[in-house]
Amino acid sequence: MWIPVKPPFGGFESSYESSQVVVIGIPLDLTSSFRPGCKFAPQKIREASFYLETYLPSAGVDVFEKLRISDLGDLCLSQDLEKAGIKIEREVSRVKEDGKFPVLLGGEHTLTYFACRALKPDCILYLDAHADFREEWLGQKLCHATVARRLLELLPNVNLLQIGVRSCSKEEDEFRKEKRIIWYTPEDLEERNLSSEILEKVSGKVYLSLDVDVLDPAFAPGVSCPEPGGISTSHLLRFLRKLRGIKLCGVDVVEVCPPFDNGESSFAAARVIYEILAQLI
Ligand code: MN
Ligand code: MN
DSSP, X not given: OEEOOSSOGGGOOOOTTTOSEEEEEEOOOSOOSSOOOGGGHHHHHHHHHHTSOSEETTTTEEHHHHOOEEEEEEEOOOSSHHHHHHHHHHHHHHHHHTTOEXXXXXXXXXXXXXXXXXXXXXXXXXXXXXXXXXXXXXXXXXXXXXXXXXXXXXXXXXXXXXXXXXXXXXXXXXXXXXTTOEEEOHHHHHHSOHHHHHHHHOOSSEEEEEEGGGBOTTTOOOBSSOOSSOBOHHHHHHXXXXXXXXXXXXXXXXXXXXXXXXXXXXXXXXXXXXXXXXXXX
């Protein structure tokens, strides 16, 4: 069952059959430990997308002209995490099997686990302030704070790159060192010319997971777990522009939390999605 939405993302109204890109709203909000409310994000991101230009001067392309995009609306999800996850996996699988590119509007970060169960990427670009490497959190094995660790268990050979990370526990820090996770802090991104270095490490089918708290709270205050010391929106956009040519198999934008947002975070999320779409053209 779907919850229909108005306007669709960007106002794009291609039919599912004719579309190359499929937007799915995933209002998953079951494990938030601090500030719940990210279930309202898909609709707020859509609203923001409607008011942004679809022409991107950086790429010289108009996403609206170049891509056929459909928006299926929001998934109607169970309050049981695994049942909700099965539904997310099923819909993402369908989009994949139909040869279309999924854009997932979260919702909490946990949805990435179910999307990757469907897409089985070779590489995950994980943009996040947090490592999300906890073994468990508040008695939960699978939640927004453990999702990256569960992804490594789900896909033992996956090439996981953490970008913009600046917050973790001592145990998580030891875990990532032991696992030799590729890890770039905001300072790394600022001080070194990393785009080409990161892209050299990217291989195969790439999934991009963007936790909006990777941005500094000055740029995106309306997120579930704000973490000072992040990158700016323009820095993030510059980074995404370098992704042109990599083989993306799907993207999610998660953790925007509208009850704490004045529009900054949902507009940033929408703008980021346009920038990623421009890289697909
Ligand atoms: Mn996260
Ligand atoms: Mn985070």
